[in-house]
Amino acid sequence: MRYFVLATDYDGTLATDGHVRENTLAALERLRASGRKLILVTGRQLDDLQQVFQHIDLFDYVVAENGALLYSPATRQEKLLGSQPPSEFIQALRDRHVEPLSVGKVIVATWHPHETTVLQTIRDLGLELQVIFNKGAVMVLPSGINKAAGLLAALNEMKLSPHNVVGVGDAENDHAFLNLCELSVAVGNALPMVKERVDFVTQGNRGDGVVELIDKMIADDVSEVDEKLQRHKILLGTQADGSEVQMNAYGTSILLAGTSGGGKSTLATALLERIAEQNYQFCIIDPEGDYENFEPGVILGDTERSPRIAEVQDLLEQPQQNLVVNLLGIALQDRPAFFAELLAVLLELRSRTGRPHWIVVDEAHHLIPASWNPASLTLPQQLHGMMLITVHPDHVASAGLSLVDTILTVGNSPEKNIKLFCETIGHCPPQLTPQTLEPGEALAWFSKKDAEPFRFRITPGKTERRRHVRKYAEGELGEDKSFYFRGPDSKLNLRAQNLILFTQIAEGVDDETWLFHLQQGDYSCWLKEAIKDESLADEVAKIEKGNGNSASESREAIKSAIAQYYTLPS
The missing domain is CATH 3.40.50.1000 (HAD superfamily/HAD-like)
Incomplete structure (x- = not known):
């Protein structure tokens, strides 16, 4: 319902x-x-x-x-949601022969043509009141009350x-x-x-x-x-002709699949951000702690403390409360059973309230594995508002995939994910040639509609751009995640353990060293894999592929791109 x-x-x-x-x-x-x-x-x-x-x-x-x-x-x-206008206002209206005049516990009302007198009286007395009209009725209420x-x-x-x-x-x-x-x-x-x-x-x-x-x-x-x-559509991105790609906020269940580093997090966080902006409630089940910095949701659980289902239920009873259930404190082999118990509670809440509007299952191949027999018992035949995120769609139980009507796939060979989805649920896949997606692109297929899969460019959300700003801009990345300016003959070994040092060292290295890493695509690779900022990495990859860029031009362009995403000290 x-x-x-x-x-x-x-x-x-x-x-x-x-x-x-x-x-x-x-x-x-x-x-x-x-x-x-x-x-x-x-x-x-x-x-x-x-x-x-x-x-x-x-x-x-x-x-x-x-x-x-x-x-x-x-x-x-009874509960009053505002206070009655002051008595001098009501008396002033009577003195100015505003009749009929009705005075409630908060509202003061009359009829046309007295609206001019009412507005003049509000101005004369300097009151913060509003006038609302209704078929000739003139209603005076505190500001913000309607x-x-x-x-x-x-x-x-x-x-x-x-x-x-x-x-x-x-x-x-x-x-x-x-x-x-x-x-x-x-x-x-x-x-x-x-x-x-x-x-x-x-x-x-x-x-x-x-x-x-x-x-x-x-x-x-x-x-x-x-x-x-x-008015309730959720933006996914844009097609090559500039038209927007949208999905229904209700009645949709999504499979988001793709290779690691292919853009799943960019698309997932953008979708969830827009869902939150429209005040739909979501609950993310997060096995790997990937959403620990996702601001629209309260985090429950961490490596030291497993979440409690009663706490999940209590928090989600509040319609405005979004939740991230972090499972790092639960042993890997125990997570499917915990998810089954949690899902039953979420579905019971939905039966009473219609919420949470979205249930997001990250690493779905772990929580709803194909080998896990109870999956078919815990998942109803029809369930809207589910988002399953995985790198292995063929490892997800068919009972879970059968809920899906929208497939969004990113990374290498995205058409294979559609094929694996169809093979798992016994559905005939559409005819697809091998696809090569550009950075920031995704392939979409609305499987229940008579439509072919199509490519679109992901519109990233604000959260993706803010992720780990202080950590990556000013913090101390480990040696394995730092960037090393070495040059073509490895004569240098200049370590940049954050974005500030990267831009500072970039200013001082010789042109040969700078261009060596630029032409190999090292900068965008580091931003994607170590900084984990796919949107910024996409921007820098375009600069790296630019023809004719000098060392100074590409330096300034990459520094400018970083500055758009992160606030760095001048």
């Missing part, structure tokens, strides 16, 4: 002339019976709503006063993510909360500007439109609009 919550406006959406019809109430009850939650998001004051709507207890939470008040019908507890803020507060109480919410509304003040929801819907009678900005418009008006939407949620999670949700 993708959508666990329906968040709906009241007037003009759920209600007709202030009242909810019986067929709409019956649909709300059907939705609750399906295991989903309901949140009412309204501009009305709570006491007014309770007078006109006797079935408020159908909802898990009510966001009233246009986002300023949160109410739980089950406990009858329906989106109220809905987010309700979801936080429920420990649910906006990515698992369908929102439906009809008017101007609904824009904010509809934009927050994964799927935004307008009822048929909605204002034209609302219809233009949502993902889906119902045929029915008001309550009939809500009934239509509920039936679609129960039937198939409104799957008919999945391909239209362009």
Whole structure:
């Protein structure tokens, strides 16, 4: 199940002339019976709503006063999300004959044409207030308070993510909360500007439109609009013609395969960074400690301490919390069993909340090995939001690979990874000639679509460029990872144990020594293998391959490339 919550406006959406019809109430009850939650998001004051709507207890939470008040019908507890404007503001409006004037626990409201007087009064008193309009209504609220803020507060109480919410509304003040929801819907009678900005418009008006939407949620999670949700696409890179390569944020499972040093980490961290930027929750299972510096996720476990599954569960209960589960503290032979136990917990959490949205399994050939019989018992036949990363796709259990619909492959002979994938799951591979990828390129195949594999250039993320900045710029690399300026006859033995020393020594070595290493591609090789910065290595490789570059020109170009990725002392 993708959508666990329906968040709906009241007037003009759920209600007709202030009242909810019986067929709409019956649909709300059907939705609750399906295991989903309901949140009412309204501009009305709570006491007014309770007078006109006797079935408020159908909802898990009510966001009233246009986002300023949160109410739980089950406990009858209220929570103010802002404070009421000062009494002198309210008195000033009365003195200026603003009528009608409604004062709630936070909200102050009137009607057109009093908006000019309201705005002038706010300016005269120097108050930090905002005015929100809704079909002639003029609502005054503290800055930052709107329906989106109220809905987010309700979801936080429920420990649910906006990515698992369908929102439906009809008017101007609904824009904010509809934009927050994964799927935004307008009822048929909605204002034209609302219809233009949502993902889906119902045929029915008001309550009939809500009934239509509920039936679609129960039937198939409104799957008919999945391909239209362009605002949630995840960028992979660009093709030769400049067109962007994207994937769906939901309903996709990925195999990321390729040789060591071929760019898997560049692509994986870029994808995870963009997933995090859109506030999808992820959990990375990291057997080798490769994500210990990945900022969007909290690290749990290290070489001295194995992670505890209860801790994983507790942290992931928070919708905004991403997690890296480091398995270095667990013996190699015990990791598959630990993963099986952990996966069961993650899937149980998903069944309740829809999260984590992405489960990333690095070194998948170790955690889901082909020789491990229990793998087929722990992996369901369909599982979205999985990313399996491996250098050996044929060593991964077929039960794991059968989940995959998107193959991303990098490094040498990328077409072989597609062939191995197909052979493992018994699928007929596409016809592919041997491929030679340029540095920073990948080969993609959407296996469930009628499309051929294609190449694209990876768009690296910010994390890749920040990796180990202090360590590599200023730290002490070991002798085996340092760069040695030796020259063609090995007359020199100048060691650069970090990037600062590399640039300093580069300034002083003779042109013959500099060009010797340049022409052999030694600089890019060192940056890729020792510094582990594939993006920078790709840039330097281009300089090394440049024709006609003098020693001074190539020196400056490589120094400039390093400076773009690392901040070095002047």
